[in-house]
Amino acid sequence: MEKIIVRGGRQLNGTVKVEGAKNAVLPVIAASVMASKGKSKIHNVPALADVVTMKDVLSHMNATIHLHHNTLIVDAEKPLTTEAPFEYVSKMRASVLVLGPMLARYGHAKVAMPGGCAIGSRPIDLHLKGFEAMGAEVHVGNGFVEVFADQPLQGAKVYLDMPSVGATENIMMAAALAHGETVIENAAKEPEIVDLANFLNKMGANVIGAGTEIIKIIGVESLHGVSHSIIPDRIEAGTYMIAAAITGGNVLVEGAKSEHLRSLISKMEEMGVQFFEEKNGLRVIGPKELLPTDLKTLPHPGFPTDMQSQMMALMLHANGTSVITETVFENRFMHVEEFRRMNAKVKIEGRSVIVEGPVALEGAEVAATDLRAGAALILAGLTAEGYTRVCELKHIDRGYVDITGKLASLGADIERTKGTQEEMMVAEQMEKISSL
Numbered sequence: 195m196e197k198i199i200v201r202g203g204r205q206l207n208g209t210v211k212v213e214g215a216k217n218a219v220l221p222v223i224a225a226s227v228m229a230s231k232g233k234s235k236i237h238n239v240p241a242l243a244d245v246v247t248m249k250d251v252l253s254h255m256n257a258t259i260h261l262h263h264n265t266l267i268v269d270a271e272k273p274l275t276t277e278a279p280f281e282y283v284s285k286m287r288a289s290v291l292v293l294g295p296m297l298a299r300y301g302h303a304k305v306a307m308p309g310g311c312a313i314g315s316r317p318i319d320l321h322l323k324g325f326e327a328m329g330a331e332v333h334v335g336n337g338f339v340e341v342f343a344d345q346p347l348q349g350a351k352v353y354l355d356m357p358s359v360g361a362t363e364n365i366m367m368a369a370a371l372a373h374g375e376t377v378i379e380n381a382a383k384e385p386e387i388v389d390l391a392n393f394l395n396k397m398g399a400n401v402i403g404a405g406t407e408i409i410k411i412i413g414v415e416s417l418h419g420v421s422h423s424i425i426p427d428r429i430e431a432g433t434y435m436i437a438a439a440i441t442g443g444n445v446l447v448e449g450a451k452s453e454h455l456r457s458l459i460s461k462m463e464e465m466g467v468q469f470f471e472e473k474n475g476l477r478v479i480g481p482k483e484l485l486p487t488d489l490k491t492l493p494h495p496g497f498p499t500d501m502q503s504q505m506m507a508l509m510l511h512a513n514g515t516s517v518i519t520e521t522v523f524e525n526r527f528m529h530v531e532e533f534r535r536m537n538a539k540v541k542i543e544g545r546s547v548i549v550e551g552p553v554a555l556e557g558a559e560v561a562a563t564d565l566r567a568g569a570a571l572i573l574a575g576l577t578a579e580g581y582t583r584v585c586e587l588k589h590i591d592r593g594y595v596d597i598t599g600k601l602a603s604l605g606a607d608i609e610r611t612k613g614t615q616e617e618m619m620v621a622e623q624m625e626k627i628s629s630l
């Protein structure tokens with residue numbers, strides 16, 4: 195079985211470069227199918243498994259799509275098919291983001307219903323509520339969700355019960371080609387929403403207020419292909435910020451935008467970590483002693499749930515008790531059991547985890563239960579005594595470009611191994627069985 199093997203004890207120093215944001219590029223690729231004229235050229239595209247999956251979804255729908263280095267060119271001029279099957283949605287939930295664009299352009303979209311995953315049940319009721327408000331009909335059955343609109347979508351007022359990132363994006367994209375004005379209230383405010391709105395506006399859309407809780411979209415007749423560069427990945431940046439802090443190192447995280455990372459920087463400062471703005475990014479200096487703190491995950495600009503497990507790895511080394519409360523996803527604590535294998539003193543109490551620090555971590559065999567859990571286990575491995583072997587790398591590959599190479603370039607003792615021939619054959623068979 196493929197593994198990342200880390201031997202703890204090295205301090206990290208140097209410069210690491212941040213890629214384009216996974217959570218920005220996926221909706222932007224989905225939106226590109228709305229361009230009925232001209233090609234879209236998307237720059238700063240990270241070489242991630244999720245990008246390949248989204249590319250496969252679009253190819254399956256008959257769009258012409260090429261990835262060359264970090265630029266993705268999408269040609270969606272010719273008529274597209276409007277269906278995304280289970281094989282893609284099972285790999286990546288963000289495949290549901292083609293619903294809004296296809297519904298808006300063709301009046302129909304059918305996507306395999308995304309199931310729950312390791313971090314929670316993750317329904318899409320708010321996406322569907324938005325489409326229905328705009329006049330679409332929704333059918334859910336036989337494992338698919340299908341949306342239809344005989345007439346062009348009509349602008350509507352949509353209040354989101356919670357500021358869902360995906361629902362905000364899907365509704366914003368559908369509304370871009372609707373008749374009249376759509377207002378999304380209690381919209382998500384993540385930087386990736388702003389990036390999508392900027393892309394749509396370049397395509398000829400009229401989206402106002404992205405980044406605030408009220409987004410107004412005035413529908414237009416058609417959209418065209420444009421050039422766009424994806425914003426840096428704040429979660430990848432945050433992961434390397436913690437790698438620097440946890441090893442007491444000194445790292446320049448090139449491309450990190452502090453305005454996207456306020457809540458994380460503020461918590462890490464409380465723990466004693468120092469930050470310096472530099473021309474190309476953010477310098478992070480780990481302290482001799484880490485202090486405990488408490489945090490609660492919240493929608494942006496609150497503390498991001500996608501940094502919760504990595505922050506837990508940091509808290510394991512704080513001098514005292516820290517508490518993490520997860521309010522965004524109901525089940526995002528799978529990494530707690532894995533940390534325990536490494537001798538961590540962590541206890542789940544309802545939606546909170548009590549972290550007793552400091553602890554001398556011991557290397558162990560652990561599994562990445564989701565992509566951020568995988569990153570957090572690697573971070574813990576950087577400080578553990580002996581070898582930490584992380585498996586289930588397919589999760590990590592969804593969200594991190596060459597994490598092994600990047601950490602090694604900062605001085606970590608880390609490598610990725612293919613496993614024995616026998617292990618590889620077993621893994622292949624397991625993969626085949628699980629895809630049946």
Ligand SMILES: CC(=O)N[C@H]1[C@@H](OP(=O)(O)OP(=O)(O)OC[C@H]2O[C@@H](n3ccc(=O)[nH]c3=O)[C@H](O)[C@@H]2O)O[C@H](CO)[C@@H](O)[C@@H]1O
Binds near residue numbers: 318358500524
């Ligand atoms: C590709 C992408 O951008 N993924 C991010 C996106 O996921 P995603 O867009 O799936 O996350 P949402 O913001 O939609 O989910 C937030 C909460 O709302 C709930 N909910 C959501 C939609 C809905 O129709 N009904 C409902 O109840 C979810 O179950 C969850 O509890 O935002 C999450 C929250 O910041 C991040 O962790 C993910 O990395």
Ligand SMILES: C=C(OP(=O)(O)O)C(=O)O
Binds near residue numbers: 287500566
């Ligand atoms: C949960 C995440 O992503 P996704 O929504 O794509 O599963 C994440 O990036 O941490």
